[in-house]
Amino acid sequence: MSRKAATRAPTAASDRYARILAVVARIPQGRLASYGQIATLAGLPRQARLVGYALHHAGDARHLPWHRVVNAQGGISFPADSDRFREQRTRLEAEGIALIGGRADLSRCRWLPRSDAHR
DNA sequence: TGCTTGACCGACG
């Protein structure tokens, strides 16, 4: 009884956020991951927007490498004239990731989990 | 209670 009408996902939102943030926390320094990639790794394919929402909700109040999450084009998903944008770019450059033409080379910096390989 | 927005993505034309 009191079934709470689980016509929707039986999984609580906070649980999804936890999974997403856990994946973000695993991104190694000097590596990048796209929102969609994080979603898939967290077991939530096609839910890239949730990744952004989770990070927004978490804010910088965590020790998360949020700056290592970029969009599918390798760019920063913040207005180019915002402080957020500058901070992310600064942090990435500090890790040796340069943004050429506003975007990083994902084919070179993308994080490949389990394939850490030489590490 | 319902519509809109959002740190997005991929497919199409």
Add this chain to the structure above:
DNA sequence: ACGTCGGCCAAGC
């Protein structure tokens, strides 16, 4: 390369 559209879920008003 670019604009448009649908998808997917949660928070805000």
